[in-house]
Amino acid sequence: MATRRALLETAARLFAERGYAGTSVNDMSTRSGRTSGAVYFHYASKEGIALAVVEDAFATWPRLRARYTDRSVPPLDRLVSLSFEIAHALVEDTVVRAGARLWAERDTIDASLPDPFALWTAATTRLLTQARAAGHLAHRVRPAVAAPALVRAFFGLCTLTEALEDRRLVATRLADWWHITLPLFQHDIDSTGVLSRVQAERTASGTVPAPQRVTAGTTARHPTAVP
Template identity: 75%
Template sequence: MDSTLQERARATRRSLLEAAACLFAEQGYAGTSVNDISARSGRTSGSVYFHYASKEGIALAVVQDRFATWSGLAARYTDRAVPPLERLVTLSYEIARALAEDTLTRAGARLWAERDTIDAPLPDPFAQWTAAATRLLAQARAAGHLAHDVRPAATARTLVRAFFGLCTLTEALEGPHTVTERLTDWWHLTLLSLQRDSDPAQVVKKARAAATRQAARKPADSVRPAGSSGPAQVRAARD
């Protein structure tokens, strides 16, 4: 396939993915049809089926793109010059912002919540989050920053579940615009039990500033298609 056809195929997949994400976030999985995705994207329904094979396929692609992998975020939190607890808190602010503002992330979260209505296995996003949190907590323990009775793996599981519950419930009760402030309250309380020499205010202040800087540098979106079918060499540019 030549580069022009590949570029057209990528553009088509991107437009379909973004249109589907908007609809899934607004209407949910059951309330969105392939015809809706076609109309929102300006592409044909045949294009949807060619690039993603089914509505389940495009739902899976939406979840994988933002909500389940967070591959675009992970690389930012390997800087050993920044204390690990500060990196963990900064990461939480970035994820909270994405859950509140990014359409693909919001769609992924809603689809995962509605997973019982989708005839396809959706990836578990919390395993990735928990692994990342465990690594950062283990680094904090090695650096002598954790209270002596804090166990990284068990603590990470609790933190990830509590964090997601906080974001979900806050948005439901107050709207997405308050999530950052409620997260700040939560970290002030939580860090008191995590840190050996507790000074949550400084950690939270630095982490919020770092997350704000990162938000100002929005990375280019990348679309990871799933469920495409048919001989790509012949029809990949179909739209």
């Protein structure tokens, strides 16, 4: 299992850096220090490795359930917190980053990759439904309609921020987006309160750094509070 995992993580790094077409099994062998035979022993094909990378964390999100099922936290707070957790993984987790790139390149892969948005959308629908039951959601918002739109807008924001600006800015742009979006969903508008609570929880947990302000052309990180 340790060798299989090491090979998957090596493949993920290469896929994240070079994409599917730019990565070969020989590359994986060289980078991992193992033979091509060892790679094929654990994975039958390059397509099989790509599928395993996508399924590992990007499409199945093993940490997702614990993040959104804590009923002691208001549902909209959980939704926002979950978005920051996923955004952080898309920026910092090599396997997740590789999964996202492979899914974007799925037409070049001779394998059926799972829909990575199904679980996100189901979780978002459930949280919006809980928010409605708690009286926190605006009456005009229909959870089953709003959830797919939120998930797609969120993923587009993460993708375009990295492509057009700097991936270290994703958390900051996400906070800006929630400031705009939350008032459209909340029954009693309190976007600043939700974001402040989420940021306090993230900081207290120590698992996710604060959003970054990055000046173009620099590499320094400057933590700031959520706007």
